Amino acid sequence: MLPAAAVVYFPWEINSGSLQEGESVRTFGRLMNYQPEESKATLTTQHASAQHKVIVHTLFVEPFNAIIGAQYMVLGEIENSEGGGVVIRARVLNCVDGVNLALFQIAVNQQRSFFRERESKATPPD
Amino acid sequence: MSQEDEPPSTLWGLDPVFSAFARLYIKDLLQIQESRQVPGIYFYNSHPIYKVDVLGTVVYKRERDDFFCYGVDDGTGVINCLCWKNEKWRQTDDPPERSETGFNPIAELKKLQEAQRRCSQLEIGETLRARGPVKTSRQQREVMASTFYKVNDPVMAEQIAWMMEVPELYRKCYDKPFQLQANATSGPTVGRVTRATHILKDFLKEKTVTKFRPYDVLELLQPLVCSQSQTKPGDQGQQNDASVAGPSAGQQLRQLLKESLQVLQDQGAVYRKVKSQDELYHVTEHDKDLLIAVKDIIREDSKREKYAEKGCHVLHILSAVRQRYSPNISKEALELVLKTLECNSDVISASNSHYTMFS
Numbered sequence: 001m002l003p004a005a006a007v008v009y010f011p012w013e014i015n016s017g018s019l020q021e022g023e024s025v026r027t028f029g030r031l032m033n034y035q036p037e038e039s040k041a042t043l044t045t046q047h048a049s050a051q052h053k054v055i056v057h058t059l060f061v062e063p064f065n066a067i068i069g070a071q072y073m074v075l076g077e078i079e080n081s082e083g084g085g086v087v088i089r090a091r092v093l094n095c096v097d098g099v100n101l102a103l104f105q106i107a108v109n110q111q112r113s114f115f116r117e118r119e120s121k122a123t124p125p126d
Numbered sequence: 127m128s129q130e131d132e133p134p135s136t137l138w139g140l141d142p143v144f145s146a147f148a149r150l151y152i153k154d155l156l157q158i159q160e161s162r163q164v165p166g167i168y169f170y171n172s173h174p175i176y177k178v179d180v181l182g183t184v185v186y187k188r189e190r191d192d193f194f195c196y197g198v199d200d201g202t203g204v205i206n207c208l209c210w211k212n213e214k215w216r217q218t219d220d221p222p223e224r225s226e227t228g229f230n231p232i233a234e235l236k237k238l239q240e241a242q243r244r245c246s247q248l249e250i251g252e253t254l255r256a257r258g259p260v261k262t263s264r265q266q267r268e269v270m271a272s273t274f275y276k277v278n279d280p281v282m283a284e285q286i287a288w289m290m291e292v293p294e295l296y297r298k299c300y301d302k303p304f305q306l307q308a309n310a311t312s313g314p315t316v317g318r319v320t321r322a323t324h325i326l327k328d329f330l331k332e333k334t335v336t337k338f339r340p341y342d343v344l345e346l347l348q349p350l351v352c353s354q355s356q357t358k359p360g361d362q363g364q365q366n367d368a369s370v371a372g373p374s375a376g377q378q379l380r381q382l383l384k385e386s387l388q389v390l391q392d393q394g395a396v397y398r399k400v401k402s403q404d405e406l407y408h409v410t411e412h413d414k415d416l417l418i419a420v421k422d423i424i425r426e427d428s429k430r431e432k433y434a435e436k437g438c439h440v441l442h443i444l445s446a447v448r449q450r451y452s453p454n455i456s457k458e459a460l461e462l463v464l465k466t467l468e469c470n471s472d473v474i475s476a477s478n479s480h481y482t483m484f485s
Contacts, residue, residue: 002197002204003185005153026201061251073282075183075199075251092183092251098281107289111201114293118301 070097147179152203394458437482
C-alpha cells in the first residue's frame with residue numbers, strides 16, 4: 001500500500017554502490033539535461049571539487065516543466081541501469097530552485113547524527 | 127515497553143508532552159507502543175503521546191467521499207493521514223456573483239473557501255502538515271488529522287527548519303525520561319522551603335514586623351519539621367525514615383529557617399542593614415526609614431536638571447540609597463520599596479525603570 005520511506009542521500013552517495021536496487025531515496029541536483037523521448041534527466045552537483053551525476057528516470061512524473069539549470073529534488077527508487085551505475089526511477093520530482101543547499105546539508109547531517117547517537121545508546125540493552 | 131514501565135494514567139497529565147502535539151519522526155510513530163490502560167495513547171520513552179504533528183512529502187493519495195487519505199513521507203517513515211473534508215466544500219456549484227459595489231462579503235467568503243479548499247487538496251509530491259491524534263486501525267498506524275494544510279514550500283525552507291528542530295526536541299524533551307519519581311522525592315523538601323517562606327511572609331505582614339532576629343521566628347517553622355516525624359503518612363513516609371537517620375529536628379529547623387531567610391533576602395522581602403554578628407533582619411516594606419530615604423532621594427534628584435524630564439532611573443536610586451542608607455540594599459528590595467511607594471501614590475513611575483515625584 002504505502003511506499004517505503006525515501007531516505008535522504010547526498011548525490012555523491014547515490015553512485016557509491018552501497019545502495020540496493022529498489023531502495024527508496026531522496027536526493028537533489030541541478031538539472032543539466034532532459035531527454036523527454038527517453039524520459040531521462042540528469043542532475044549534477046559539485047562536491048569536493050568533483051562533479052557528481054545522478055540519472056533520473058522521469059516516466060512517472062511526466063509531464064513536468066523542465067527548467068535547465070534549476071535545482072530539483074527527486075524522490076524515487078534505485079534501479080540498476082544496463083550500462084552500470086544506477087538510475088533513480090522518480091515518483092516525485094520537484095523544482096526547488098533557490099533552496100539553501102548548505103543549510104539542507106547541515107539539517108541532513110544533524111538528523112543523521114541524531115539517529116546514530118540514539119542507535120548507539122539503544123544497542124547495549126539489546 | 128512492559129506494563130510496569132507505563133506510568134499510571136492519573137499521572138499522564140503531568141507530562142507536558144501529553145497535551146502537546148508531539149513532533150516525532152514518522153518512523154517512531156510507526157513503532158511506539160500503544161498503552162495497555164487506555165487505547166489511543168502511545169508511549170515514547172515513557173512519555174504518553176496522544177496528538178502528533180507531522181510534516182512531509184505526500185507520496186500516496188486516495189480520495190473518499192468524505193475524506194482524503196494522504197501517505198506522508200518525512201524521510202524516516204511513511205504514515206497515512208486521514209484528512210476529513212469540510213462540509214462547506216461541497217457547495218461550490220454557483221460561481222461568485224459579480225457585484226457593482228466594490229466589496230461583496232459573500233463573494234469574498236466564497237473566495238476564502240476556495241482558497242481553503244485548495245490548501246486541503248494535495249497532489250503527490252506536495253508538502254503536507256497535519257496535526258491530530260494517532261490511531262491504529264486494522265493494524266495500521268495513522269494520524270487522524272484535526273488540522274491539516276498544504277505547505278507552500280518552494281525552496282524547502284519549512285522542511286529544513288523542521289529537520290533542524292526535531293532532533294533538538296528529541297534531545298531536550300522526548301528522549302529525556304519524564305521522571306515523576308524523582309520529582310516526588312525532591313518535592314517535599316523544596317515544598318517545605320516554599321511553605322516556610324509563606325509562613326514567614328504572612329507573619330511579617332500580619333504583625334507588621336519591622337525588624338526581627340532569626341530566633342524570634344524560629345518556632346513559627348516548628349510545625350513543618352514536626353509534622354514530618356509525627357503526622358502526614360503516605361508520600362512523606364520515605365522522608366520520615368531519612369530524617370530519623372539524618373540530622374536532628376533542631377538542626378533541620380535551623381537549616382530550614384536559614385534557607386527560607388535566604389529566599390526572602392533574594393526576593394528582597396527582608397534585608398540586613400548592617401552585616402554583623404548580630405543577625406538583624408529588616409522587613410523591607412515596613413522599614414519606614416528606608417521608605418523615607420528612597421522618597422527623599424527621588425524628591426531631591428527629580429529636581430536636578432538631569433532627571434527632571436524622565437525621572438530617576440532605578441539604578442541611580444539604587445546607588446544613591448546604597449551610599450546614603452545601607453550598602454546592603456539589593457535591587458529586589460529597592461523594587462519592592464518603589465512598588466510600595468507607588469501603591470501609596472508617594473512616587474510615580476515615569477517609565478519601566480524611571481521614577482519621579484510631584485512636590
